[in-house]
Structures are given as C-alpha cells and as structure tokens.
Amino acid sequence: TTVYNESSGIIVTLGVSDLVVVKTDDIVLVAHKTKVNEVKQVIKDLAEDDELKKYL
Structure with a gap:
C-alpha cells in the first residue's frame, strides 16, 4: 500500500493491502x-464536469 498525504492531518489504514x-x-x-492506470480517465471526467473541476 502506498499513501501520499499532501495536506495536514493523518491517514490511517488498517488491514488493507495493494492500495494507493x-x-x-x-x-x-x-x-x-491495479486500477492506477484509470486515474487519467477520472481526472479527465472531473475536468469536464463544471461543478467538479474546481477540485483539480
């Protein structure tokens, strides 16, 4: 499992594996x-949604 935290606060995981x-x-x-390659599509979908693109 890989965890990347760019903000303040903490992330806790228990009993998980193979996650990003x-x-x-x-x-x-x-x-x-195994789904990391699909992140580009998620970003594209967010960018095309007027209400959600502000989060990018």
Whole structure:
C-alpha cells in the first residue's frame, strides 16, 4: 500500500493491502494498485464536469 498525504492531518489504514491512497486539501483518492492506470480517465471526467473541476 502506498499513501501520499499532501495536506495536514493523518491517514490511517488498517488491514488493507495493494492500495494507493492520495489525499490533497480537496480530494481523497483510494484505488487498488491495479486500477492506477484509470486515474487519467477520472481526472479527465472531473475536468469536464463544471461543478467538479474546481477540485483539480
């Protein structure tokens, strides 16, 4: 499991494996490591949504 925390605060995981966890001030992403390649599509989808693109 890989955890990246760009904001203040902590992230705690228990009993999980093979995950990627990324936290910024506005977004928390939790994905199985085999799904990391799909993150580009998630970002594209957020960018195309007028209400959600502010989080990028």
